[in-house]
Structure formats: C-alpha cells, structure tokens
Amino acid sequence: EETLDAPGGEFDPEAYEPANFERLAGSYSLDPAPNMVARFWREDGTYYGQLTGQPPLEIRPTSPNSFQFLAVAARITFEDGEPAPGVTLFQNGQEIHATRQDAEESEEKWAPDSKELEAFVGRYFSDEVETFYEVVLVHPGEAGRAGSETRVISTNVTLDSDDEGDAEPYLELRQMRMGEMRLTPTEKDTFGVGAITLEFQRDRHGTVSAVYFDVGRSRDVRAERIR
Known part of the structure; x- marks a missing residue:
C-alpha cells in the first residue's frame, strides 16, 4: 500500500504520484469573480498554478488533495471527484472557492496581445x-x-x-x-x-x-x- 508519509509522520512531497494530479489539473473560475480563472498543470516534473494573464507560480503537494504556493503565503485544496469539481484557495484568513470549467469554456477565453x-x-x-x-x-x-x-x-x-x-x-x-x-x-x-x-x-x-x-x-x- 502506497504511503505519502515521511519518517516522523509528515507528508512527503517526493512520494506524491503524478498520476494523482491528472484529476486535479485544469481551469477553475473563481466563484466571487468568474472573470478570474485559475489554471493548474504539471510540466517537467513541476506543478504550477496560474491566474489569467499572469506568470505561473510553482506549487508543491502537502497532501493528496492540497498544495502550497512556494512564492506566496497561500495554499489550495481540491475537492474529491473524477475530475475534481472545484478547488478552494486559502490566503490572508480568507477562503475563495473556484469551480472547474469545462473544455469549451476554457477555449473561449479572450487573450488580447x-x-x-x-x-x-x-x-x-x-x-x-x-x-x-x-x-x-x-x-x-x-x-x-x-x-x-x-x-x-x-x-x-x-x-x-x-x-x-x-x-x-x-x-x-x-x-x-x-x-x-x-x-x-x-x-x-x-x-x-x-x-x-x-x-x-x-x-x-x-x-x-x-x-x-x-x-x-x-x-x-x-x-x-x-x-
């Protein structure tokens, strides 16, 4: 049976299976501000989170469903499901929920140069x-x-x-x-x-x-x- 705990009972990011991230990856619209979209993906062994029109920020797993941003004091927790139907951002004592977009919604986003x-x-x-x-x-x-x-x-x-x-x-x-x-x-x-x-x-x-x-x-x- 797979374990994600390092010696001492702490979560071991190195033990996180990339295949588990497949159900989490995708684009999510923030419920209080639908025009803001958070996208999560894996590239060259690194996990990223990015808001529309902004640079990607590296994230690191802290549990099977949770990640923390390395450059900012914020973390995210994905919901159970195949794929995950939503994600919640925790920062500055606030919680912001975002709902997964379907493929068509993601493609319709306008990206002016x-x-x-x-x-x-x-x-x-x-x-x-x-x-x-x-x-x-x-x-x-x-x-x-x-x-x-x-x-x-x-x-x-x-x-x-x-x-x-x-x-x-x-x-x-x-x-x-x-x-x-x-x-x-x-x-x-x-x-x-x-x-x-x-x-x-x-x-x-x-x-x-x-x-x-x-x-x-x-x-x-x-x-x-x-x-």
Whole structure:
C-alpha cells in the first residue's frame, strides 16, 4: 500500500504520484469573480498554478488533495471527484472557492496581445457619477514599476510575488478613490476585476469610444472616452 508519509509522520512531497494530479489539473473560475480563472498543470516534473494573464507560480503537494504556493503565503485544496469539481484557495484568513470549467469554456477565453490592449488606453469620464477613469497599459519589469507584482484574484485577496517571470503586458484601471486595479480580459472587448465588469464600446470606425461599468447593483454606468 502506497504511503505519502515521511519518517516522523509528515507528508512527503517526493512520494506524491503524478498520476494523482491528472484529476486535479485544469481551469477553475473563481466563484466571487468568474472573470478570474485559475489554471493548474504539471510540466517537467513541476506543478504550477496560474491566474489569467499572469506568470505561473510553482506549487508543491502537502497532501493528496492540497498544495502550497512556494512564492506566496497561500495554499489550495481540491475537492474529491473524477475530475475534481472545484478547488478552494486559502490566503490572508480568507477562503475563495473556484469551480472547474469545462473544455469549451476554457477555449473561449479572450487573450488580447499588447497591440490589441493599446486600443483601450485612454481617459474616460462618466457624467452619471461625475468621475474620471484612466486606463493604462502596464509592461511588468519596466523602469518605474519597481516592487512586487500584484495578482488580483478578488476584491480583497491578492497573490504577490517578487518574481515577475514571463509576465505579459496588461491593462490597469486607475481612479483616485479606487486606486489601481489590474484588468483581466474575459471576452471580446470585455474586462473584469473583482466584482467589476468593464465592457468597451467601439464607434463605426472600430475605435474604442466608451466603456460601460457593471458594479454590483450599479449596471451600465457609461463613461465616454475623452482622449
């Protein structure tokens, strides 16, 4: 009978069977923020976890169903099932559940490149809430962006790592009261961060001209692009 306990009764990561990970691997949508997707996979003997549009982070087994992130103070526990129907992230005293996506959902995710993202950069103003919004394109690792990179997975929980790895450029929403928030692409011309959804509108020439915000009970709040 297989044992995963090292001498002394502690879990032995080296004894973890890669075949056991097959039912865990896949993509999971965070329940409180469906636009955020966590993907888990094994490559060259190493296990990884990654949020949409962000660098992969190594994870290590701590039990048959649980893993810990090596670069951040967070851990995950997968549910029983073939395949696992869900996973829960534990960080900063909070628990966030994510539900497995089917193959079609994973394939439908929109992944714009840097040139496509540039189309949304600009300053927007909403008459309805009398607020200015700035959308900027961030290139991780460039001068002036010192410090750790923040991986937002909900409105209150982050995954932080000093290793930027192969981080791709991304859009950031900036507003005086709300601060800086990383936007995650979900579907064509649509982005999300936490419970906020941004759907951009284009004019007849295909140029981005406005954005609609959905924030909880406040829906379709329009902001015009002013530059």
